[in-house]
Amino acid sequence: MTLLQxxxxxxxxxxxxWLAWQALASPDLFKGIVLFIAFGLLMALAWVRLDAPDIALxxxxxxxxxxxxxxxxxxxxxxxxxxxxxxxxxxxxxEGNNRDVIHPSKRDTKSAHxxxxxxxxxxxxxxxxxxxxxxxxxxxxxxxxxLGYAVLTLPSQAPGLSDSVAASxxxxxxxxPVTAVLLNFRGYDTLLELGVLxxxxxxxxxxxxxxxxxxxxxxxxxxxxSRLLIPWLIxxxxxxxxxxxxxxxxxxxxxxxxxxxxxxWLLTGWRLDTxxxxxxxxxxxxxxxxxFVVVAVVLILMGGRLLExxxxxxxxxxxxxxxxxxxxxxxxxxxxxxxxxxxTGPQR
Amino acid sequence: MMPADYLSVVLLIAGGIFFxxxxxxxxxxxxxxxxxxxxxxxxxxxxxxxxxxxxxxxESWTVVxxxxxxxxxxxxxxxxxAHLVAAAARQRGIKAWKR
Numbered sequence: 001m002t003l004l005q006x007x008x009x010x011x012x013x014x015x016x017x018w019l020a021w022q023a024l025a026s027p028d029l030f031k032g033i034v035l036f037i038a039f040g041l042l043m044a045l046a047w048v049r050l051d052a053p054d055i056a057l058x059x060x061x062x063x064x065x066x067x068x069x070x071x072x073x074x075x076x077x078x079x080x081x082x083x084x085x086x087x088x089x090x091x092x093x094x095e096g097n098n099r100d101v102i103h104p105s106k107r108d109t110k111s112a113h114x115x116x117x118x119x120x121x122x123x124x125x126x127x128x129x130x131x132x133x134x135x136x137x138x139x140x141x142x143x144x145x146x147l148g149y150a151v152l153t154l155p156s157q158a159p160g161l162s163d164s165v166a167a168s169x170x171x172x173x174x175x176x177p178v179t180a181v182l183l184n185f186r187g188y189d190t191l192l193e194l195g196v197l198x199x200x201x202x203x204x205x206x207x208x209x210x211x212x213x214x215x216x217x218x219x220x221x222x223x224x225x226s227r228l229l230i231p232w233l234i235x236x237x238x239x240x241x242x243x244x245x246x247x248x249x250x251x252x253x254x255x256x257x258x259x260x261x262x263x264x265w266l267l268t269g270w271r272l273d274t275x276x277x278x279x280x281x282x283x284x285x286x287x288x289x290x291x292f293v294v295v296a297v298v299l300i301l302m303g304g305r306l307l308e309x310x311x312x313x314x315x316x317x318x319x320x321x322x323x324x325x326x327x328x329x330x331x332x333x334x335x336x337x338x339x340x341x342x343x344t345g346p347q348r
Numbered sequence: 349m350m351p352a353d354y355l356s357v358v359l360l361i362a363g364g365i366f367f368x369x370x371x372x373x374x375x376x377x378x379x380x381x382x383x384x385x386x387x388x389x390x391x392x393x394x395x396x397x398x399x400x401x402x403x404x405x406x407e408s409w410t411v412v413x414x415x416x417x418x419x420x421x422x423x424x425x426x427x428x429x430a431h432l433v434a435a436a437a438r439q440r441g442i443k444a445w446k447r
Contacts (some may be wrong), residue, residue, distance in 0.1 A: 021357040160424070219432075219435070221428050221431045221432060221435075222428070222432060224428075227426065228424060229421075229424070229425070232421070
């Protein structure tokens, strides 16, 4: 049995390395993204093998699912001549026939057809690049050797901090040690993560309002699928949020499932009514960070330290923070998928 | 081993064979439509068999319910996505393969 497990782990490791290399080396951007998504899913499997189901859930939902959707959305906005569609070998671009393939979310194929496509020549500008590549290989090898040495010199049996976490789990308000660490013992890490997510959205929104092209109707299948799936996704998000207190789950996993519902909804052509895309949307976006900061400040004013919950309120406070964070994470990720600031103003 | 264990093993292996056949079809079939056909048919049945095999070992009925729910959601998503991919390919003018 252990032999079978070692063979499986070895295969998984090699598959991960191979997929990572292929995703980076692929000249076809679409293919690279698909390989990246496959990499994320196998990475989730690797986390399961390492007994870390919390990270596996987050990796599958955010690393593979939402990041993949974000990359595909970005690809769809790129100049169509700078990438080639799927099913085409980069060596032989089909000249003059109208069988170009573009991303499914863009319905009008006209602009892509009208463009003349030139195959990108493989860059061969001489010695500078070769020297750079050599330097890169040397420095990466040094890094790999250093990391390998560090791993090999680790003590084989290191309890780490798990004993002290288990010792104070009683006072944390939750029984899942991962949630206890993320929301209580090291709550400021999660606080800063929420801040980073919000900053990313600020960055995207600072490019301004991009007028969106009207897409054609989604068709009956996508329409029906979204109507069936979105209620389930919202339910699953609520379940993950609640179950995070005592089993794998939590705000980031729940938020990413909520964001998946949002992405599906956006794909069917639905847009937030302009009445709600002003203050109401912004309040929801900052709610997670806001509630976290308010809790921290109130606790400090009451005489405690930063994010040191009194044990009797800990469970309620963690649920409150996680609920707000779930909503904010979900809406932020969906807004990132939309890619630009939604137009505000009176109803059209 | 209990009789349920034998049945579970048979179901899991049968499911694995369906996944193998689907993967083979994805790799070897000539165009996007036939590949979709191989993938969705095989994966739906293969996952169904694996879910049935795992359900025999489930600790409680709630676990059986969750497994069935996963299978139904994959059925729904798989069939819809196969349709969407095929419709998109057809809209782009990719011709169906003919011998």
